[in-house]
Amino acid sequence: MRKGVKVTALLLGAVLLLGLAACGKKNVQNPQTTAAGSENTAETTAVLKQQIKVAALKGPTAIGMVQLMENAKEQTAKNDYEFQIAATADEFSADLIKGNVALAALPCNAAATLYNKSNGKIRILGINTLGVLSILDTGDSVQTVADLKGKTIYTTGKGTTPEYTLRYLLSSAGLNPDSDVTIEFKSEAAEVAAVMANAGTEEVIAMLPQPYAATVLMQQPDTRIALDVTEEWEKLNGSDSTVVTGVLVVNTEFYKNNRQAVDDFLKEYKSSVQYVNSNVDGAAQLVEDFDIFKAAVAKKAIPKCNITLITGQEMQDKVEKYLKVLCDANPNAVGGQMPDDGFYVK
Known part of the structure; x- marks a missing residue:
């Protein structure tokens, strides 16, 4: 009798242990599966971020986007931006026309010239720098x-x-x-x-x-x-006509196929401009961090750089008045003729 009790107890114990083990397996994840799932999630997130190359000149046109450059570096920007900071627009103009550079900040009349000579392969999004x-x-x-x-x-x-x-x-x-x-x-x-x-x-x-x-x-x-x-x-x-130094442009084909990405860029750029103008010390340090200028120089220069973002009809009005003066003086200044209405993204 005692032997039967012992056997029964052992059997019950074994069943209990098996049940506990089974329950445990339901709640324990394979470390390899978890890691793979994390990698897949990261890959999915990375795919959602579009790779966009942006070019600017080493000066106010680049200074206005330093916060966006920092966000891109920290991977907190909406897209995966790659920035090219150049001494002259000639360094990236050909790539802009080809579409290898999607967005760029360059002199206003240079943008008009590129538009005319490329038969509309770029368009202007906004004014980013007034007189400097x-x-x-x-x-x-x-x-x-x-x-x-x-x-x-x-x-x-x-x-x-x-x-x-x-x-x-x-x-x-x-x-x-x-x-x-x-x-x-x-x-x-x-x-x-x-x-x-x-x-x-x-x-x-x-x-x-x-x-x-x-x-x-x-x-x-x-x-x-x-x-x-x-x-x-x-x-x-008169004050209704002013010097338009720099503008933001986009490759026309890229704009047609990626309007949401362009809109996201403009929102982030606007935020960067606001940061630069209201946080001069912090912006000046970012200017130095990105090897554009020394922070001490940037701190003195930023308040005089007229960094802005003007879009829509106001942008078109200011650009047209400025280019008209240049064109009347020398048509070659704007690529031979005033750019037509297709030049402007409104």
């Missing part, structure tokens, strides 16, 4: 545009906004840009800044954008801003 040019003087001889007669002016941007803006101002003051002054072009603004930094006792006059102007003023305390180019422009054309 200043005429600097290491002496005190220049008080008006007319005072530039007989002077050598160092500048950059041959064939783009700086050249045509300067030519317009000189012509409006009764000066012949080809005979009354000498315009000495350098390939990069940094070269112009170097000329001024090494001026010594000789008077040197240059037209520079921010933040290069801020760099010179920091290095050369005796240098002054002789003329604000935007102010001079508005004296001639």
Whole structure:
């Protein structure tokens, strides 16, 4: 009898252990399966983020997007952005037309020229930078545009906004840009800044954008801003027409096929612009982190960079008025003719 009880107890114990083991298996996941599931989830998330290449110039057009660049680096941006920061638009213009670069920030008149010459393969999304040019003087001889007669002016941007803006101002003051002054072009603004930094006792006059102007003023305390180019422009054309320095453009084919991605970019870019303008110290540090300019220079320059985002009809009105002035002075400044309505994304 005792033996039967023992056997029964053993059998019951075995059944109980098997039941517990079975229950345990229901609640325990295979580590390999869990890991594979996580990998699949990560892959799915990565697929949802579209790869988009964005180009900008090393200056205000890049400064406006530094927060977005940081978000992309931290993988918190809506898409997988790859940024190319270039010294000149020539470095990415061909890729923009081909579609290898989807979005870009470049000079306004360069965008019009590319649109005309490519038969509409790019379109303009918005204005991202207004006037940023200043005429600097290491002496005190220049008080008006007319005072530039007989002077050598160092500048950059041959064939783009700086050249045509300067030519317009000189012509409006009764000066012949080809005979009354000498315009000495350098390939990069940094070269112009170097000329001024090494001026010594000789008077040197240059037209520079921010933040290069801020760099010179920091290095050369005796240098002054002789003329604000935007102010001079508005004296001639009224405040409803202003200098449009930089614009955001998109490859037309990319825009047609990826409108949501473009809308997402514009929202993130707008947020970045707001951050840069309201958090100068933090933005300046990001500018240095991305090797655009030193934080100390960016801190002084950002308030003068006129970084913005203007879209829609207001964008078109400002761009058209600016380009019309350039086109009337020299049609080559905008690619031979004013761009048609298809140039604008509204």
